[in-house]
Amino acid sequence: MPECNVTFLPLIVADRPVEDPYQQAPHGTDMTMLRIVPATDVRAGDLVLGEFDGPLNPNRLRWAMQSAAAFVALPIRMWDAVCIDGQTPYWEPDELIMVIPREHRPADRYAIGDRVERTVVHTPPTDYAGRQPETRLMLQRGTVTAVDDGALSIAWDGRWPNAEIPDTGIRPVDHTRVERERTATGFAVGDRVTHHNGTTTGVVMELCKHWYDARSLARVDWPGVDDWDTRAEETSRLAHALPAVPAAA
Known part of the structure; x- marks a missing residue:
């Protein structure tokens, strides 16, 4: 084994915050x-x-x-x-x-139904204000549908057109962050939504603020709509899509 010089640096933990929103490393971290x-x-x-x-x-x-x-x-x-x-x-x-x-670090152990997320590099043809498009990084969430000897099958929420998927891997969704998104805007990325009194169900792909008055906006992947990513709509016009109730036998 080759020898190398090692520099030791002193580390003193003076304060460890525990209140929200601070989060400690997972249990078992060395x-x-x-x-x-x-x-x-x-x-x-x-x-x-x-x-x-x-x-x-x-x-x-x-x-x-x-x-x-x-x-x-x-x-x-x-x-x-x-x-x-x-x-x-x-x-x-x-x-x-x-x-x-x-x-x-403790290894991630996934099971069917776990929520995960990945990075997407998205370049819209133009934005909702008609300005020059700008490439940006987005998080796309999905659900594990199968686990086979460490290999995962994932159903990703919605679709990002004009997008690249970099090789950065996946990670578990932080459910605390999801709840903060819902607290701030009423919705979280990956939520199924409808327009008020509507029947079509879409998927929230991005949450943002209006450039002028900071109204909460969402880009929603609506079925059959190809240019949804160029437009954002007010979250006040959206409602959570309720799961279908099975008909009585």
């Missing part, structure tokens, strides 16, 4: 495996705990800030940033990130 790496070195499946404030220096203590919730990375480069969460172009390429490598 915190001795925590590593500090540049954002560009975060891999799909790594457990992201937060960021490290400042360059690595064994002779100086710096702050390390836990993120609002530990999450599994779906990293992808976008413009001059790294989207570690699979959606947000937030992290600088050389920003230092605290992670538990995927080899050392």
Whole structure:
């Protein structure tokens, strides 16, 4: 085995937030495996705990800030940033990130009915205001329909036209985040909806705010509508689609 020099950095946990919305690493995580790496070195499946404030220096203590919730990375480069969460172009390429490598975090165990999500790179032909289209990263959710010796079959919610699926893997849906989406807008990505008093059922693919007055908007994949992704509609006009009730025998 080749020898290499190892630098040890002191780590002192001064405060560990436990109130909402902070979320600790999953039970069974070996915190001795925590590593500090540049954002560009975060891999799909790594457990992201937060960021490290400042360059690595064994002779100086710096702050390390836990993120609002530990999450599994779906990293992808976008413009001059790294989207570690699979959606947000937030992290600088050389920003230092605290992670538990995927080899050392508790393995995901999926069962039929589990909710998962993946990153989609979407480029609409134009947006609802007629402006120049802009490529953006979206999260698409789905449901595990079969598990066969580790291989999964997944029914993805809705469809994203003009989209690419990067090889960033999948991760379990954070149900706390889903509930926050519903609290803020009444709906979550993946919800089945209808127009009020309507019968056609669509799937919420994206939630956003109106550029002028911050009204809650949703892009809904309606069956038979090919350009739904260019338009957003007010969530106040939508209602949750109720499951069909079986007819009495």
